[in-house]
Amino acid sequence: MFVPGVVALWAAFLALLGSTIYYWRALRGDETARERARQAYSLATFAVVLATGVLLFLILVHDFRVHYVYAYSDRALPTPYLISTLWAGQEGSFLLWLLCGMLIGLPLARFAREDEPHVLIPYNLAQLSLVLILLRQSPFRFLEGLAAGQMPADGQGLNPLLQNPWMTIHPPIMFIGYAATVAPFALAIAALWRRQYDQWVLRALPWALLSLITLGLAIMLGGYWAYVTLGWGGYWGWDPVENSSLVPWVTSAALVHGLLLQKARGRFRRLNFALAVLTFVLVVYATFLTRSGVLADFSVHSFVDLGITGWLVGNLLAFLLLGLAFLAWRWREIPSQRGDEPFWTRTVLTVVGIGVLLGAAAMILLGTSAPLLTRLATKPSQVGPAFYNQVTLPIGIALALLLALVPHLGWKETGNKLRGRLLVSGAFAALATAAALGLGARGALYLLFLAAAVFATASNVWRLVEATRARALLRAGAHLTHLGLALMLAGIITSSGFDRSEKVSLTEGVEVTALGRTLLFQGVDVTSEPGKQHMLVEVRHGSGAPWVARPVMWKNPKSGQLVANPDLLVQLTHDTYVAPVEATPGRPAEPDGMIELGKGESQAVGGMTLTFTGFDRGESHMEGQQLSVGASLQVARPGEPAKTVIPRLGMGEQGMTSTREAVPGVVGAWIEVAGINADLGRVRLKLGGLPGVEAAPGTPATFVADITIKPGISLVWLGLAILLAGGTLAMVRRGRETDVPASPQSV
Numbered sequence: 001m002f003v004p005g006v007v008a009l010w011a012a013f014l015a016l017l018g019s020t021i022y023y024w025r026a027l028r029g030d031e032t033a034r035e036r037a038r039q040a041y042s043l044a045t046f047a048v049v050l051a052t053g054v055l056l057f058l059i060l061v062h063d064f065r066v067h068y069v070y071a072y073s074d075r076a077l078p079t080p081y082l083i084s085t086l087w088a089g090q091e092g093s094f095l096l097w098l099l100c101g102m103l104i105g106l107p108l109a110r111f112a113r114e115d116e117p118h119v120l121i122p123y124n125l126a127q128l129s130l131v132l133i134l135l136r137q138s139p140f141r142f143l144e145g146l147a148a149g150q151m152p153a154d155g156q157g158l159n160p161l162l163q164n165p166w167m168t169i170h171p172p173i174m175f176i177g178y179a180a181t182v183a184p185f186a187l188a189i190a191a192l193w194r195r196q197y198d199q200w201v202l203r204a205l206p207w208a209l210l211s212l213i214t215l216g217l218a219i220m221l222g223g224y225w226a227y228v229t230l231g232w233g234g235y236w237g238w239d240p241v242e243n244s245s246l247v248p249w250v251t252s253a254a255l256v257h258g259l260l261l262q263k264a265r266g267r268f269r270r271l272n273f274a275l276a277v278l279t280f281v282l283v284v285y286a287t288f289l290t291r292s293g294v295l296a297d298f299s300v301h302s303f304v305d306l307g308i309t310g311w312l313v314g315n316l317l318a319f320l321l322l323g324l325a326f327l328a329w330r331w332r333e334i335p336s337q338r339g340d341e342p343f344w345t346r347t348v349l350t351v352v353g354i355g356v357l358l359g360a361a362a363m364i365l366l367g368t369s370a371p372l373l374t375r376l377a378t379k380p381s382q383v384g385p386a387f388y389n390q391v392t393l394p395i396g397i398a399l400a401l402l403l404a405l406v407p408h409l410g411w412k413e414t415g416n417k418l419r420g421r422l423l424v425s426g427a428f429a430a431l432a433t434a435a436a437l438g439l440g441a442r443g444a445l446y447l448l449f450l451a452a453a454v455f456a457t458a459s460n461v462w463r464l465v466e467a468t469r470a471r472a473l474l475r476a477g478a479h480l481t482h483l484g485l486a487l488m489l490a491g492i493i494t495s496s497g498f499d500r501s502e503k504v505s506l507t508e509g510v511e512v513t514a515l516g517r518t519l520l521f522q523g524v525d526v527t528s529e530p531g532k533q534h535m536l537v538e539v540r541h542g543s544g545a546p547w548v549a550r551p552v553m554w555k556n557p558k559s560g561q562l563v564a565n566p567d568l569l570v571q572l573t574h575d576t577y578v579a580p581v582e583a584t585p586g587r588p589a590e591p592d593g594m595i596e597l598g599k600g601e602s603q604a605v606g607g608m609t610l611t612f613t614g615f616d617r618g619e620s621h622m623e624g625q626q627l628s629v630g631a632s633l634q635v636a637r638p639g640e641p642a643k644t645v646i647p648r649l650g651m652g653e654q655g656m657t658s659t660r661e662a663v664p665g666v667v668g669a670w671i672e673v674a675g676i677n678a679d680l681g682r683v684r685l686k687l688g689g690l691p692g693v694e695a696a697p698g699t700p701a702t703f704v705a706d707i708t709i710k711p712g713i714s715l716v717w718l719g720l721a722i723l724l725a726g727g728t729l730a731m732v733r734r735g736r737e738t739d740v741p742a743s744p745q746s747v
Helices: 004-029 034-058 067-072 079-087 090-136 165-180 182-194 197-229 240-265 269-291 309-333 346-368 372-377 385-408 418-438 445-468 472-498 712-736
Strands: 502-508 511-514 517-525 532-540 547-549 550-554 563-564 567-570 576-585 594-598 602-605 608-616 625-636 641-645 648-652 655-658 660-662 670-677 680-690 704-712
Touching: 004 034, 004 090, 034 067, 034 079, 034 090, 067 090, 079 090, 079 517, 090 165, 090 182, 090 197, 090 309, 165 182, 182 197, 182 269, 182 309, 182 532, 182 712, 197 240, 197 269, 197 712, 240 269, 240 346, 269 309, 269 346, 269 567, 309 567, 346 372, 346 385, 385 418, 385 445, 385 472, 445 472, 472 704, 472 712, 502 511, 502 517, 511 608, 517 704, 532 576, 532 704, 547 576, 550 670, 576 660, 594 608, 608 680, 625 670, 625 680, 648 670, 655 670
Parallel strands: none
Antiparallel strands: 502 704, 511 517, 517 532, 532 547, 532 550, 550 563, 567 576, 576 704, 594 680, 602 608, 608 625, 625 641, 625 648, 648 655, 660 670, 670 680
């Protein structure tokens, strides 16, 4: 073990444990205990920062004695990717998660105010669970079998697919989101503990919004990374690891809306306590699924089992039982009353929306857990993307319709001018759907989804304009967020439901037409990036300027893994996406007297049959040669026994030289080796003095690619930016309201 890092982790554990004990003593009336608890927590935070800094230092100085450094980095990595190896593996990502959680705990204590001991005790327990995992599976352990003072010359390196700018920022944002889900959980436990069933809402809202924003951003960054890196033409494949992050995000959205309902209407308390517990428990469950190895055969993103499955199961059961115990303890005491609002009000439809979100989360969770559930009965198996598409398509339509209706409704009444506003928004939706039909879009559910998404977009644009005119932009965060989500829904359905794709085989110099585009494979560029082949494909569409796509194919020199990266042309209405499938280099034409043979192959030439039987690696017969390889050839003429000749190719001080051997039976004829390919078992031969020897024709290079047109995909990324801006505005506003009494007009 690398002692400084291990000492820092143990210091963090002991300080966190001390902080928790002091907070418990503060509940018992010890007036000095709270300050000591804060000091202990600060010490634990410093120790975690120190442990993270130590691991990063070991990575940057290439200390390959440490197993983690050896397994995920090497000397050739650029500094940004070298830094990103900090969270490339299990141990490092747990350490990053712990770091985010410890830093979040510092302002959380201030937000908690008089509830600080009740909040920080469950919060500290969550951080202690991560420290225990790191003590069990340390990132600072040395490689096994190393002698004293010995260190490997280089590491195994970072997975080539992770060497992407988007993957340098996706995991840190994801772990901020994971860490932020603990705050509403801890605040809910504290509220149940203290029988304060309403005050916690104001304090939990900013943290719930933080987790919603960061998880959403991380999910979409991961989707964009998949889109521009993996080459399958999409950004979401319903992979179990993708889903395990999506489900807590969906329940976080449900929690945010539940808290807003309670703030405005003074009801739905039980729902919100359950959602706060559920969201954090789902994060712990996602950790178990992705890091226990149960999904190793079903997800390219899953980690293998490192022997911490028992710890992960223990964490899951501990926090599930803790949350359920507090809910059961106070359930009957939590005030609950029925509402009298008509159906067409914001209150009722928000509850319906929460139900829709929870239904989506339940179905995705069921599909994601299929390998685990089927393992209990039969052989583990998983459900495919078709299952998720079928169950989420109608849910998405319902969600889009709710996004369109709710902004115009009051909490207790239907609202003024509802019919006129919806008619105008509906007219835009009808026009957009008609335009999609005219452009060739088909599928009743897809078109209905598109109509609902445009309906929601137009509706929220209306409300946003009204808020801007009223100079209440800070209060327009919800409308901005809903507008972003509506645009994303429109982009998702157009890019995935109405996309077109075709696999084409391109021969160098030959034009091919596909998807209304003219494609010309111009050859391979190997000079731009050493070790990588850029396939040059000219794409022409209409009268516009041609675009030369440069998809990349290369082999990782350490692992031998073949990596294929797509290239795409981003335009306002659509993306043109070129993904490599396979490539054949081709062979140039040979001059007169040149032939090429593989082992065991024969060719008739000059009135005889020439057969290549294999390489002869015997001692050199050439003076001054250090290495030579002979090509064993059988020469057969009609009516005569076959004879063997072995021309040789040698490497010496003067470079490559070859011997010239006489061809039996033909005066003045000779044969020599022009080149060999030992990997493929082939030899190139040059012949002279033989009648009728002709030039060998060459073969052009070929390239097989998937060409995809993704209409409207820019709406996904634009919608995400707007959603994040709206969520940030809402978080700032709710952070300022932590002690402001709730009123329906202020929500």
